[in-house]
Amino acid sequence: MTETRIGRRAALWGAAGLTTFAIGGKAFGQGAPVVFGALPPLTGAGGPYGPAMLRAIQQVVEEANAAGGIRGRQIRVVAEDDQTNPDAGVRGARKLIDVDRVSALMGTWASSVTTAVAPLCWENRIPLFTVSGADSITLLPHQGFIFRTQPNSRLQIATGADFLIRQGARRIFHLAAQSPFAQSSQDTLVEKMRGVQGGAVTGYIVYERDKTAFRSEVDQIMRSRSDTVFLNGYLPDVTILLRELFRAGFDGRRFTPAYAVNQSTFQTLPNDVTNGVITWQPSPDVDSGAFRRLQTRFGNVEVDPYSAQTNDHATLAILAAAAAGDAGGVAIRDNVRRISAGDGERVDNVTDGLRALAAGRAINFEGASGPVDFDERGDIRGTKFRYERANNGRFELMELR
Amino acid sequence: MESYLVAMLVFAGLYALMALGLNVIWGLAGMVNLGLVGFFAVGAYASALLTTKQFWPMPLGWAAGAAVAAAAGAVMAVIVARLRGDYLAIVTLGFAEVIRLVASNEIWLTNGTDGISGIPGPWRGAVTPQQFNLIFLGIVWAAVALAFLLCARVSHSPFGRVLRAVREDQDVAAVAGKPVLWFKVRAFCLGAAVVGFAGALYAHYNAYIAPDGFAPLLTIYIVLALTAGGVGAMRGAIIGALVVVLLLEGTRFLAQAIPGVTPVQKAALRESIIALSLILLLRFRPQGLIPERTRTKARP
Numbered sequence: 001m002t003e004t005r006i007g008r009r010a011a012l013w014g015a016a017g018l019t020t021f022a023i024g025g026k027a028f029g030q031g032a033p034v035v036f037g038a039l040p041p042l043t044g045a046g047g048p049y050g051p052a053m054l055r056a057i058q059q060v061v062e063e064a065n066a067a068g069g070i071r072g073r074q075i076r077v078v079a080e081d082d083q084t085n086p087d088a089g090v091r092g093a094r095k096l097i098d099v100d101r102v103s104a105l106m107g108t109w110a111s112s113v114t115t116a117v118a119p120l121c122w123e124n125r126i127p128l129f130t131v132s133g134a135d136s137i138t139l140l141p142h143q144g145f146i147f148r149t150q151p152n153s154r155l156q157i158a159t160g161a162d163f164l165i166r167q168g169a170r171r172i173f174h175l176a177a178q179s180p181f182a183q184s185s186q187d188t189l190v191e192k193m194r195g196v197q198g199g200a201v202t203g204y205i206v207y208e209r210d211k212t213a214f215r216s217e218v219d220q221i222m223r224s225r226s227d228t229v230f231l232n233g234y235l236p237d238v239t240i241l242l243r244e245l246f247r248a249g250f251d252g253r254r255f256t257p258a259y260a261v262n263q264s265t266f267q268t269l270p271n272d273v274t275n276g277v278i279t280w281q282p283s284p285d286v287d288s289g290a291f292r293r294l295q296t297r298f299g300n301v302e303v304d305p306y307s308a309q310t311n312d313h314a315t316l317a318i319l320a321a322a323a324a325g326d327a328g329g330v331a332i333r334d335n336v337r338r339i340s341a342g343d344g345e346r347v348d349n350v351t352d353g354l355r356a357l358a359a360g361r362a363i364n365f366e367g368a369s370g371p372v373d374f375d376e377r378g379d380i381r382g383t384k385f386r387y388e389r390a391n392n393g394r395f396e397l398m399e400l401r
Numbered sequence: 402m403e404s405y406l407v408a409m410l411v412f413a414g415l416y417a418l419m420a421l422g423l424n425v426i427w428g429l430a431g432m433v434n435l436g437l438v439g440f441f442a443v444g445a446y447a448s449a450l451l452t453t454k455q456f457w458p459m460p461l462g463w464a465a466g467a468a469v470a471a472a473a474g475a476v477m478a479v480i481v482a483r484l485r486g487d488y489l490a491i492v493t494l495g496f497a498e499v500i501r502l503v504a505s506n507e508i509w510l511t512n513g514t515d516g517i518s519g520i521p522g523p524w525r526g527a528v529t530p531q532q533f534n535l536i537f538l539g540i541v542w543a544a545v546a547l548a549f550l551l552c553a554r555v556s557h558s559p560f561g562r563v564l565r566a567v568r569e570d571q572d573v574a575a576v577a578g579k580p581v582l583w584f585k586v587r588a589f590c591l592g593a594a595v596v597g598f599a600g601a602l603y604a605h606y607n608a609y610i611a612p613d614g615f616a617p618l619l620t621i622y623i624v625l626a627l628t629a630g631g632v633g634a635m636r637g638a639i640i641g642a643l644v645v646v647l648l649l650e651g652t653r654f655l656a657q658a659i660p661g662v663t664p665v666q667k668a669a670l671r672e673s674i675i676a677l678s679l680i681l682l683l684r685f686r687p688q689g690l691i692p693e694r695t696r697t698k699a700r701p
Contacts, residue, residue, distance in 0.1 A: 038664075042668035042669075043672060079664035079667075080653065081664070081667070081671070083618075083668075084613075085613060085614070085618065086607075087614050087619065091408075091412065091650065092653075095405055095653060098403075098405030112516060112611040112614065115515075115516060115518055116614070119518075134515060136515050140519075179514055182513075183513070206506070
């Protein structure tokens with residue numbers, strides 16, 4: 001009995017010692033390379049997106065290293081999993097900032113993780129590049145350290161509402177999963193519909209996203225005589241909603257964010273149910289050189305908007321550091337706008353950008369997710385939106401603008 | 402590096418506080434409480450709301466966090482008075498989910514899933530982030546020391562002995578003339594208060610709380626901490642919390658040190674190591690690293 005106990009303790013001390021050694025090794029190991037931290041969701045609710053987001057970052061860094069790095073300094077990416085959980089995200093960010101001494105953090109996905117990690121970034125004076133959409137993020141007192149490549153939810157809803165109005169929608173029923181966007185979506189939608197002759201939001205219900213039946217919600221939609229229902233939810237609940245709306249015989253427009261309906265919806269539901277569903281999403285600039293390069297590197301598979309954005313995160317950070325001649329967090333923050341907007345030479349990849357900067361020319365980086373111009377709050381300007389209609393198990397492009 | 406270690410020790414301290422609270426409810430009174438993170442959330446929200454909206458001073462906010470959590474604990478104890486074992490576990494798990502859902506839907510109060518940001522911290526902004534970390538380290542571990550002394554005292558007092566009697570067989574305790582429900586309510590109150598206090602400290606350390614942060618995962622970590630340390634032993638709770646944080650953070654470096662492991666594999670590997678260690682622990686050392694020792698057992 002006693003012997004086992006000593007064995008256990010020894011094992012514990014051994015583990016402690018090993019960890020300390022590993023930690024110490026890392027601390028002494030850092031020298032010349034510039035280190036960037038990636039904090040994508042590799043597990044948890046964001047798990048389906050994180051790995052591709054990380055791959056996009058790594059590929060940009062490999063390309064930059066092949067092109068000579070940041071003024072001769074190689075770049076290293078250290079990734080930690082945020083587990084789509086603010087608590088784990090904060091611990092991961094602490095490790096990246098304090099142990100790896102990263103000069104920029106990129107790729108946070110969930111809004112709650114971004115909001116939790118943001119104070120660490122501005123306190124330690126390093127920029128945070130994020131794909132989170134909640135409006136509140138760029139309203140934090142971040143001193144310019146947050147750059148968001150995702151249009152905020154207000155812009156997304158406003159653009160979506162404009163599209164619906166163009167399509168002739170007048171009576172819209174808003175059904176939203178509980179999320180940071182639900183209420184702000186509703187406010188924006190009401191404001192937009194008020195500006196149209198005969199326009200009205202005929203109903204607004206917030207539901208819990210884990211629900212499995214929506215009888216009463218669907219009844220209310222039917223009763224409201226709406227010509228359009230806006231399903232502002234996520235994949236599992238929107239799938240159920242589409243089925244129940246079909247059963248109830250709803251024949252109006254069904255409008256939903258693109259992440260809520262995808263190929264797996266087509267596999268779950270018959271085409272009769274999904275035909276005519278309209279989706280919209282902030283679109284990567286699919287005709288841009290940057291996007292095509294990313295697609296080639298991914299092996300010509302579908303590239304999701306988040307990977308397009310993290311591709312731009314890494315490129316922006318590298319080019320900003322190269323333009324500043326300094327890989328510190330503050331230098332990157334101060335130079336992001338210099339290399340992403342203005343009249344400089346247009347570049348769409350990190351190699352050309354580094355070359356132009358080395359030759360002393362000003363550049364304007366146009367990314368895979370769009371033109372990546374930031375306003376003074378760190379929000380993105382001028383993203384394109386893509387509208388698609390489901391038809392027999394495929395999406396048909398309706399509009400891209 | 403130093404500030405990272407300090408930050409992790411702060412987390413370990415918070416986990417130790419929660420483990421101590423759980424130990425009173427589970428270890429002493431034998432009531433499986435998987436609603437731990439619910440009490441943690443209640444404490445965090447109470448203190449965050451009172452200090453940001455009512456501008457209460459921080460220490461008062463922390464006390465209020467503990468008090469509100471204690472009240473929630475008392476209500477909970479009465480509700481689950483007749484439940485034991487699995488049934489109790491499920492109900493308490495449900496309680497934590499209810500708290501999380503209320504926090505994400507009562508937007509007027511909790512700001513919904515956006516969460517509450519800009520929660521003040523002691524001298525935050527006036528000192529460097531490193532100094533703030535150190536200050537908080539002191540506060541958290543002082544709280545751990547205090548909670549430890551309190552819980553250890555309780556554990557060896559007549560009150561603690563009755564709780565153990567309730568744990569072993571509540572009918573016998575009742576026959577011996579002990580008002581079982583009243584003891585359970587008080588145990589729940591005390592445990593929940595300690596957990597709520599930890600929640601309040603967490604809110605002010607992180608400066609931001611949101612319903613997402615109070616997922617059942619945290620409860621699992623604390624149960625793991627207590628199982629590792631030894632259910633029933635107060636020292637075990639603290640050791641267990643340190644072990645859990647060492648495990649959570651150490652696996653980052655261990656997995657990173659293995660060549661050829663991609664970050665995605667590393668993330669999966671970390672979760673498996675943590676799960677595996679819990680299974681191994683339960684299999685080979687169910688009594689924990691520091692088993693509970695009572696005076697009667699010490700002298701056979």
